[in-house]
Amino acid sequence: MRDQHIIELLEAKPTRRLRGDEQAAIEAHIADCGDCRRAYQAARLAESLIAARAAESQPVSPFFKTRVMAAIKDRRLTPEAPAWLRLWRAAGALLLMMATVMVILIGLTVFDYPLSSPAPEAITSQNSYSLDDVVLGADDTSDDAAAYDQVLGTMYDAEGGDGD
Amino acid sequence: MSLARQGSEPAFEEIVRRHSPRVFQIASRFFRRREMVEEAAQEAFLKAYTELSSYEGRGSFEGWLARLTTNVCLNLLRSSRRRPEAMVADLTDDEGEWLDNRMAEQSAARHRSDERGRVAADLAEKILRELSADDQLVLISLDGDDLSVKEVAALTGWSEANVKTRASRARRRMRDAVEALLKRRK
Numbered sequence: 001m002r003d004q005h006i007i008e009l010l011e012a013k014p015t016r017r018l019r020g021d022e023q024a025a026i027e028a029h030i031a032d033c034g035d036c037r038r039a040y041q042a043a044r045l046a047e048s049l050i051a052a053r054a055a056e057s058q059p060v061s062p063f064f065k066t067r068v069m070a071a072i073k074d075r076r077l078t079p080e081a082p083a084w085l086r087l088w089r090a091a092g093a094l095l096l097m098m099a100t101v102m103v104i105l106i107g108l109t110v111f112d113y114p115l116s117s118p119a120p121e122a123i124t125s126q127n128s129y130s131l132d133d134v135v136l137g138a139d140d141t142s143d144d145a146a147a148y149d150q151v152l153g154t155m156y157d158a159e160g161g162d163g164d
Numbered sequence: 165m166s167l168a169r170q171g172s173e174p175a176f177e178e179i180v181r182r183h184s185p186r187v188f189q190i191a192s193r194f195f196r197r198r199e200m201v202e203e204a205a206q207e208a209f210l211k212a213y214t215e216l217s218s219y220e221g222r223g224s225f226e227g228w229l230a231r232l233t234t235n236v237c238l239n240l241l242r243s244s245r246r247r248p249e250a251m252v253a254d255l256t257d258d259e260g261e262w263l264d265n266r267m268a269e270q271s272a273a274r275h276r277s278d279e280r281g282r283v284a285a286d287l288a289e290k291i292l293r294e295l296s297a298d299d300q301l302v303l304i305s306l307d308g309d310d311l312s313v314k315e316v317a318a319l320t321g322w323s324e325a326n327v328k329t330r331a332s333r334a335r336r337r338m339r340d341a342v343e344a345l346l347k348r349r350k
Contacts, residue, residue, distance in 0.1 A: 010339065011332040011339075012332060014307045038343060041346075043339045045346075050304060050307045053285045055281060056196060057189050058192050058201040058202075059188065060184040060205075061202060064180070065177060068210070071206060072213055078214070079168075079169055079213060
């Protein structure tokens with residue numbers, strides 16, 4: 001059965017960083033505990049492996065800088081604009097769109113209104129008769145009837161004239 | 165820096181020249197093969213080139229670049245982990261022999277001067293490959309390169325408490341993997 005205290009020590013830091021009292025406690029314990037001894041040995045071994053792996057570092061190749069600059073050209077990369085500028089551009093596009101809509105709406109209101117629903121004054125001027133004429137228009141039938149009578153009378157006279 | 169931000173290639177070239185050693189050092193924590201280290205370093209610089217505007221000048225440029233490189237490497241390593249790799253069970257004769265000898269010696273100091281360090285690094289790579297990319301990063305940075313918890317937190321953007329938790333978990337997994345390997349050797 002492993003001592004949790006020993007295991008916690010092994011997991012909290014590398015064994016080379018253990019304090020003297022911690023190291024002594026571990027050594028005293030593993031003298032009698034096979035499980036913790038194996039855990040301790042494995043921890044030391046793991047540290048050696050990690051140290052060996054960390055010691056490896058690749059040097060910079062002489063053509064690396066050229067390679068990076070060529071990749072920038074190949075991929076046609078460009079530095080991004082700062083965040084505030086990108087935001088401003090996005091907001092600018094939105095404002096432009098809103099302004100365009102406003103101009104269209106104003107244009108429709110000012111220039112299109114008379115065509116779609118002309119004012120009463122405009123109606124009377126276009127038709128060359130007044131509102132009173134429209135209201136009193138019911139009496140126009142008498143004028144029409146007189147006109148018809150006149151035409152018929154003229155036609156009758158003409159026919160009668162021929163017959164005489 | 166301001167020239168590079170405006171897209172001046174000579175100015176950025178100077179940045180690449182000056183910071184390449186540090187970027188290579190970070191990329192080497194994640195990858196062993198030269199071509200992978202170079203690819204990761206290149207991706208880091210390309211990302212830095214397009215995102216220079218996000219560096220606001222509050223901290224050091226080196227710190228900003230180191231963090232960006234760490235993130236690029238973590239992402240590359242995570243994607244490479246999805247590909248099948250050699251398993252830790254496939255030990256070479258040299259690796260098996262190293263383990264046996266190492267168990268007999270138990271001296272890290274002697275090992276470090278050992279000309280067979282490459283064999284140990286090969287074996288370490290096999291075991292680390294079975295851990296997550298995050299585990300590998302904390303183990304190599306904290307226990308290999310002796311960085312502080314604070315430095316690893318700055319590199320990764322994780323909180324210090326998070327780094328400690330991850331480190332503890334990673335050490336347990338690494339230790340378990342080594343123990344399993346030793347059991348198989350017996």
